[in-house]
Amino acid sequence: MLEMKVKAVTISQSGELTILLSDREEKKILPIVIGALEAHNIAIPLQGEVPPRPLTHDLLKSAINHLGGEVEKIIITDIRDNTYFAEIYIRHNNSITAIDSRPSDAIALALRCGAGIYMSPRLIEFTYEFSDIVVEGDHGTH
Numbered sequence: 001m002l003e004m005k006v007k008a009v010t011i012s013q014s015g016e017l018t019i020l021l022s023d024r025e026e027k028k029i030l031p032i033v034i035g036a037l038e039a040h041n042i043a044i045p046l047q048g049e050v051p052p053r054p055l056t057h058d059l060l061k062s063a064i065n066h067l068g069g070e071v072e073k074i075i076i077t078d079i080r081d082n083t084y085f086a087e088i089y090i091r092h093n094n095s096i097t098a099i100d101s102r103p104s105d106a107i108a109l110a111l112r113c114g115a116g117i118y119m120s121p122r123l124i125e126f127t128y129e130f131s132d133i134v135v136e137g138d139h140g141t142h
Contacts, residue, residue, distance in 0.1 A: 001119065004117045005021065005022055006019060006046060006111065008020045009046070017034050017035065018032065018034065019107065021107075021117065022130060028128070029127055030123065030126060032076075034104045038104035038108070039104075041056070042111065045112050064113075067092070069091065071089070071110065071113040072096060073089045073110070073117070074087065074110045075089070075120060087100060088101050
């Protein structure tokens with residue numbers, strides 16, 4: 001598995017919101033198109049904001065923790081028909097359970113839990129070279 005991190009949430013010229021996941025060395029970027037609500041749910045913990053009341057991902061984190069579980073990691077596992085798939089790995093009572101998830105929900109939960117974000121190596125063909133991606137707000141020449 002390749003460890004990834006959230007590099008940015010961007011908006012394209014056509015108005016599509018995209019989450020950019022980069023490897024730790026910032027050589028590869030995996031772009032995943034997401035909706036506005038999903039982008040908002042990912043941006044909240046990235047910006048260090050705490051909502052006045054728990055949002056869905058905060059509630060899920062709280063439920064997992066109160067039941068004695070811990071989100072260990074999430075993995076972007078596959079792409080089929082231009083749709084990415086992910087799994088959330090929860091440790092509970094010395095066992096690990098993998099739960100199917102949309103990548104945006106898995107990432108939003110991982111950010112709240114401090115869990116690792118990984119990508120299956122077979123998805124490397126869907127990545128771009130970091131130098132080919134221009135992140136809005138970057139003032140370098142990418």
